[in-house]
Amino acid sequence: MKDVEQEPMATKATKAKRRSSTPPDPNSDGSEFDAREWPFFWLTHATGLYLSRLERGLKKVGLDIGRWRVLMCVQPGQALSVSEISELAIVKLPTMMKLIQRMEAEGLVSCEARATDGRVTDVSLTKDGLAARTRAWQTAGKIFSRVFTGDEGMDFDALNRQLRQVVVRLEDD
Incomplete structure (x- = not known):
């Protein structure tokens, strides 16, 4: 595993040009902009x-x-509407509807009209869906462990809080 201090994608020129951790000035002409100092660069790259x-x-x-997105959005023993899954998974509703229809045909999910509002389709995981969710989670867990092994000092709660705040501020637009 690479050491974080190696700073991936950093060149001698960008290392020499490092600025303080002050945010970029949105009113500037952008001539001092360095993508490697832009948080969204790292968020996008990591994602x-x-x-x-x-x-x-x-x-x-x-x-x-x-x-993966559908399987992780729907908790075991829970049902979510297609719209709720679409929003959580950040997938357009028509695309999500087609995906859920395919997953229903594959036996991974079951769909039924919501008892309180027949216009809403609720999605829940089947036995095969639960097994697929476990396989998916184990796959993601291996990646997580590989990336975060040795980061005992990392404050995951603080990281999640900061990322949630970024999302909230972006949703306000």
Whole structure:
């Protein structure tokens, strides 16, 4: 595993040009902008690498990212609407509907009209869906362990709080 201090993708030029950890000035002309000092660069890069590795691992257990998202959104013994899953998984509703229909045909989920509002379709995991969820979770867990092994001092609660705050602020727009 690479040491974090190696700073992936950093060049001698960017290391020499390091600024303090002050946020970039949105009113500037952008001439001082360095992508490697931009938090969204790292968020996007980390997400891309994570999804790439997750996709490879899921393929080995007969799943894909779309199915992973549905399987992880729906808790065992719980039912969520297609809209709720779509929102949690950050997938457009028509795309999610098609994915859930395929998963229902594969026997991973069951769909039924909500008792209190027949216009809403609730999705729950089947026995096969629960088994697939376990395989998916084990795959993700291996990646998590590989990435965060040796980070006993990392404050995951603080990291999650900060990321949640970023999401809340982005949702406000």
